[in-house]
Amino acid sequence: MNQRAEAAEFLRTRRDRITPEQAGIIGGGRRRVPGLRREEVAMLAGVSVEYYARMERGDLGGVSSEVxxxxxxALQLDEAETDHLNDLATAAAPQSRRSRGHSPARNVTPALQRFLDxxxxxxxxxxxxxxxxxAANPLGRALYAPILDDPANQGNTARFTFLNPAAHTFFPDWQKNxxxxxxxxxxxxxxxxxxxGLTDLIGELVTRSDTFRHRWAAHDVRHHRAGLKRIHHPDVGHLEFTYEAMDLPAxxxxxxxxxxxxxGSPxxxxxxxxGSLSAAADETVHGPAQL
Structure with missing residues (x-):
């Protein structure tokens, strides 16, 4: 992806959504658009108009954390949006200043699978x-069987969501999802x-799905940490969960x-x-468990 274009569009879309009233700006004359002007963002951020204009052209290289x-x-960014702005600035830094990180393991270890099971x-x-x-425990595999059993989308939840019409039934809150x-x-x-791999997936979905492309153009970001999830499973019907998301440092x-x-809920x-249906199906395929 073009990182300068990403940064420019992100800042522009955030500026467009903030009204002068929300920013505490009184007056300012007639406006052709409801959002803030660049000079107003610059004033609120404490930088020159020229400096902010450079940022909104996508040039975030060398911009300090204070700026x-x-x-x-000034743009009233939430936590996820603030982190995203900092990520875009990090991506604009010279290669030598970027964190190299480390290569994650590619295979599920026996210990990790035992934990899941x-x-x-x-x-x-x-x-x-x-x-x-x-990877998953048996109940997780049973829950997501419609995605895992869909060969066209290769166990990928994004492809399933945007390229398989069955997703609209499987996820009752499809729009929100x-x-x-x-x-x-x-x-x-x-x-x-x-x-x-990530940029290839995004490019594929932008090309193949109008609904994905329109959402991608909004430049919205979020942290996926906890929430509610509703699923309509073809075998057992309507399900409603709370979920927690966790990082795996290794x-x-x-x-x-x-x-x-x-x-006690349905x-x-x-x-x-x-779980019983899944165990019975597994026994049919693999035979009864050995005691």
């Missing part, structure tokens, strides 16, 4: 930043602008998700049924 913080305050009362699964399904998924992908893209590009249901009962 970035000032612009974030030890969680028996809730679906637990891992995906990477390209939205590829990596789609918005969040695209915003999460843009966050990852800002953090890892040279991840070819595998920095992997993220673990744990779904839980309210005790979802809890339906998940017990799904």
């Amino acid at each position: 970035l913080d000032g612009v974030a305050r 030890a969680v028996t009362g809730a679906p637990v699964w891992i995906r990477d930043r390209r939205m590829d399904f990596v 789609a918005d969040g998924l695209v915003a999460t992908l843009r966050t990852y893209a800002g953090q890892h602008p040279r991840d070819k 595998n920095p590009e992997w993220f673990l998700f744990a779904y839980t249901a309210e005790p 979802t809890e009962e339906r998940m017990k049924l799904l």
